[in-house]
Amino acid sequence: MKIIYSCFGGAHSSIVTASIHMGYLPVDRVATKEEILSVPFYDKAANSEIGIPFHMGVDQQCRAIYIMGMGHSRDFYTEMLYAFYNDMMYSNKKDVIFINVTSLLNNYTRLGGFMSRRLNIVGLGRPLTVYGIQRNYRFFTELVKNVEQTIN
Amino acid sequence: MKIIYAYKKNIYAALKAAYLHLKLQEDGISRSKEALEKMHHQIKPHYIGLDENLNEVYVANYGRKKEIFNNVIKGLGNMYEEEVEIINLTKEEEQDLFQ
Numbered sequence: 001m002k003i004i005y006s007c008f009g010g011a012h013s014s015i016v017t018a019s020i021h022m023g024y025l026p027v028d029r030v031a032t033k034e035e036i037l038s039v040p041f042y043d044k045a046a047n048s049e050i051g052i053p054f055h056m057g058v059d060q061q062c063r064a065i066y067i068m069g070m071g072h073s074r075d076f077y078t079e080m081l082y083a084f085y086n087d088m089m090y091s092n093k094k095d096v097i098f099i100n101v102t103s104l105l106n107n108y109t110r111l112g113g114f115m116s117r118r119l120n121i122v123g124l125g126r127p128l129t130v131y132g133i134q135r136n137y138r139f140f141t142e143l144v145k146n147v148e149q150t151i152n
Numbered sequence: 153m154k155i156i157y158a159y160k161k162n163i164y165a166a167l168k169a170a171y172l173h174l175k176l177q178e179d180g181i182s183r184s185k186e187a188l189e190k191m192h193h194q195i196k197p198h199y200i201g202l203d204e205n206l207n208e209v210y211v212a213n214y215g216r217k218k219e220i221f222n223n224v225i226k227g228l229g230n231m232y233e234e235e236v237e238i239i240n241l242t243k244e245e246e247q248d249l250f251q
Contacts, residue, residue, distance in 0.1 A: 002231065051223025053231060066231075070224065076195060076215045077224050083196030084225060088154075088234050 001063040001095045003147070004053060006078070006102075010069025011045040012113050012129050013101045013140070018056040018067045020144045027144065030137040033130050043116055043126050045069060051077070061152070074100055099147060104139045108132030153207045153235040156197055158214040158221060163192045165248075166211040166241055170200040173209055197225075207237075214240065 003021070007014040019025045019039045026035070036042060041054055050069040058064055070077045078098050085096055109132030116125025133140070155173070159166035167181045167188075182188060191198060197212040214221035218240045229236035 048219065049223070050217075051220040051227065053224075053227040068224065068227070071217055071220045073216045073220070077220060079195040080197070080212070080215070080221070081224055081228055084228060085232075087197060087199070088229075088232055 001061075001097070001151070002066060003059075003063055003151070004066040004068050004096065004098045006068045006070050006074060006098055006100050007105070008069060008071065008074075008102055009045055009047075009050055009113060009117055010052075010054065010067050011041070011043050011117055012109055012133065013105050014067040014069070015039055015042050015056075016133050017099075017101045017104070017140050017143060018065050020140055021065055021147070022057045022059060027141045030134050033127070033134070036130050036133055037126070041067065043113075043122070043129060045117070047117065063151075068098075070100075074102065097151070099143075101140070101143065104136055104143065106132050106136050108135065153205075153237060154197075154210060154229070155203070155207050155237045155239065156210045156212050156225065157239050157241060158212050158218060159241045160214060160218070160243070162241075163188050163211065163213070165245065167200070169239070169241060169245075170209050170211050174201045174203055176201065 005014040005017045016025065016036065020027060024039055025031045050071050053066040053068045056065045056067055078100065081098065109129045112125045112128030112132060115121040116129060157166040157169045164181065168178055171178045171181060192213060197210040200209045200211060203209055222238050225238060226236050
């Protein structure tokens, strides 16, 4: 099975959620700034990479975990992807799930992400994204727990 | 391989390109505005046919950003080892093919 966490740019919220799922970040407490910044791909995706799925690893149940940015039209592209996937897979065994995590974002992360990724003010934007992620961290962990319970 | 003719607004132009690719008579494309609009609003790649090299030919609306469409579709194709070629129609091509 493949689980694809999607967000706007594929640089912050989807990366953090996938990292919690993979066990790179803790579930039982708020991750520190250093832990968040050391996660692979965190605050790295360029604009031209929006839409490209990045492989984050394989979880304990052998499910491949990916992250993907989808820009403003997440609903459109998610529907298009499911339709394309159904067309590609001739068997009834469907094994992909897209999870949109954008709703977990707050304005700190939005602003920080915009500054870092769009305006290239990384020194100011990146710490702001981390602060925003830490403030909403419990929502990310709850989502991952929910996903794991639902899929198992 | 899957070949997708991707358009933004003019599905008729994409259908015409796909029909030309498949060497089909373009009379077969519906001119009914309602039928084309219905097809346009369905968010999925529409299968049109199989060409002489056994490539599956589709038309699809690329939405707001063709770069994102290309990345997500090719990305999913790569994940499942499915070769995908996307031909994005430009605004001018959409107008020309509509004639």
